[in-house]
Amino acid sequence: ASYPTRLVPHPPDLVKWVKKEGGFVHEAVKIAQDTTFGLGLVASGEIPKGSDLIVLPDHVPLKFHSDRQDVAGSVLLHLSHQVPEELWAMKLGLKLLQERAKVGSFWWPYISNLPETYSVPIFFTGEDIKNLQYAPLLYQVNKRCRFLLEFEQEVKNGLKNLKLSEHPFGGQDVDASSLGWAMSAVSSRAFRLYGKKLPDGTCSDIPMMLPLIDMCNHSFDPNAQIVQEQDVGSSKMLIKVVAEKDIKQNDPLLLNYGCLSNDFFLLDYGFVVPSNPYDYIELKYDGALMDAASMAAGVSSPNFSAPAPWQRQVLSQLKLDGEASNVKVIIGGPELVEGRLLSALRVILSNDMELVQRYDLNILKSLSAEAPLGVANEVAVFRTIIALCVIALGHFPTKIMDDESQMKQGVPVSTELAIQFRIQKKSVIIDVMRDLTKRVKVLSSKETSTA
Numbered sequence: 001a002s003y004p005t006r007l008v009p010h011p012p013d014l015v016k017w018v019k020k021e022g023g024f025v026h027e028a029v030k031i032a033q034d035t036t037f038g039l040g041l042v043a044s045g046e047i048p049k050g051s052d053l054i055v056l057p058d059h060v061p062l063k064f065h066s067d068r069q070d071v072a073g074s075v076l077l078h079l080s081h082q083v084p085e086e087l088w089a090m091k092l093g094l095k096l097l098q099e100r101a102k103v104g105s106f107w108w109p110y111i112s113n114l115p116e117t118y119s120v121p122i123f124f125t126g127e128d129i130k131n132l133q134y135a136p137l138l139y140q141v142n143k144r145c146r147f148l149l150e151f152e153q154e155v156k157n158g159l160k161n162l163k164l165s166e167h168p169f170g171g172q173d174v175d176a177s178s179l180g181w182a183m184s185a186v187s188s189r190a191f192r193l194y195g196k197k198l199p200d201g202t203c204s205d206i207p208m209m210l211p212l213i214d215m216c217n218h219s220f221d222p223n224a225q226i227v228q229e230q231d232v233g234s235s236k237m238l239i240k241v242v243a244e245k246d247i248k249q250n251d252p253l254l255l256n257y258g259c260l261s262n263d264f265f266l267l268d269y270g271f272v273v274p275s276n277p278y279d280y281i282e283l284k285y286d287g288a289l290m291d292a293a294s295m296a297a298g299v300s301s302p303n304f305s306a307p308a309p310w311q312r313q314v315l316s317q318l319k320l321d322g323e324a325s326n327v328k329v330i331i332g333g334p335e336l337v338e339g340r341l342l343s344a345l346r347v348i349l350s351n352d353m354e355l356v357q358r359y360d361l362n363i364l365k366s367l368s369a370e371a372p373l374g375v376a377n378e379v380a381v382f383r384t385i386i387a388l389c390v391i392a393l394g395h396f397p398t399k400i401m402d403d404e405s406q407m408k409q410g411v412p413v414s415t416e417l418a419i420q421f422r423i424q425k426k427s428v429i430i431d432v433m434r435d436l437t438k439r440v441k442v443l444s445s446k447e448t449s450t451a
């Protein structure tokens with residue numbers, strides 16, 4: 001359990017503040033320390049399904065808004081334009097930093113209740129980043145770290161020579177570490193909700209920080225959910241948390257943050273979900289790798305490196321070959337084997353062009369389509385994927401057993417998170433291997449019983 005300290009030692013009472021601002025908080029909703037996930041919301045009594053738990057009026061959420069009329073506003077807007085879209089949390093983070101620095105900010109009761117530190121990997125030591133042992137995440141972490149260092153320079157340049165009255169951060173120094181704090185505060189707590197109605201009737205999707213609501217921890221089996229409603233008699237939106245189930249006394253109030261892989265849980269929220277059904281590993285669809293795997297699986301002279309023209313055609317339909325190709329494929333998650341990889345293997349391991357062309361590609365992509373190109377083909381496909389899994393496991397420098405004994409020795413929080421993360425990635429691979437081994441057994445018994 002970790003209990004990050006808050007920005008100030010004794011922050012104001014958030015529940016009282018939300019009520020004072022015209023919001024509603026169910027009398028049985030309390031902030032509690034006793035969860036394993038830091039602070040959380042807990043029911044102090046029974047709450048029936050359908051009850052409103054928290055209602056926030058429109059002016060309480062913190063959104064990116066910048067007044068271009070004043071200099072400070074336009075400086076902030078200019079800086080925000082330099083943040084790439086995928087790092088939207090940094091954009092709202094600029095607003096958060098501005099409010100954090102402002103004396104008498106409307107949001108101070110909220111901001112002072114935010115954690116002082118975050119366990120996201122941008123704050124890991126170089127050693128712990130390596131401890132993740134998984135290249136796609138290392139890449140993302142390094143990208144974010146690089147961005148923060150470059151953005152620090154942009155911000156410093158943008159703030160140079162400004163008068164105090166024009167300074168968006170009240171004259172305070174802003175560096176990579178404070179930018180990282182703000183980005184993590186937002187990525188771990190903001191929700192993307194409907195913004196204003198656009199002229200075409202659709203709604204824009206805007207990130208916002210929701211005071212008090214963001215004290216709810218995550219579960220894939222939540223008992224509460226966020227809903228947006230039009231306020232009666234006005235055009236303003238209310239944001240509510242509603243009980244999705246009957247809630248018992250002492251139950252934590254839990255929201256589903258999204259069906260995300262552990263890469264995103266760790267990068268954005270600083271935690272890892274054990275046995276996460278949405279976790280997966282990324283592989284590259286590469287002819288040489290596929291040949292190696294299928295040979296290890298007992299296929300004699302596979303032709304992944306030199307597919308026949310009709311097979312290449314299918315590969316390019318699957319965007320695994322040709323100009324606009326995307327060779328990143330995934331194993332694990334709800335699909336178990338990405339449809340593009342499964343169908344590519346089925347097609348390349350078949351030499352029956354006519355049979356392949358009889359099928360819709362969507363059927364060939366589906367694991368529930370039973371051995372569409374024959375049992376022998378399906379067995380070769382599954383064995384090849386199992387061999388791919390063995391190769392992928394071999395890329396991790398340690399085994400799960402080593403990881404577990406390292407954890408038992410007692411390690412710092414960030415090392416523990418890195419080890420948990422890589423244990424989960426390896427478990428995803430092992431689970432896929434187990435599942436496919438079972439399928440191979442079933443298929444082989446079918447083959448022998450029909451033989």
Ligand SMILES: C[S@@+](CC[C@H](N)C(=O)[O-])C[C@H]1O[C@@H](n2cnc3c(N)ncnc32)[C@H](O)[C@@H]1O
Nearest residue numbers: 037038039188189214215216217218269270271
């Ligand atoms: C929206 S905040 C929830 C309130 C937070 N616990 C606090 O102390 O302010 C999200 C953070 O809570 C923690 N958290 C939420 N759900 C979690 C879970 N299922 N497992 C581990 N940590 C969790 C993580 O630190 C995450 O970044």
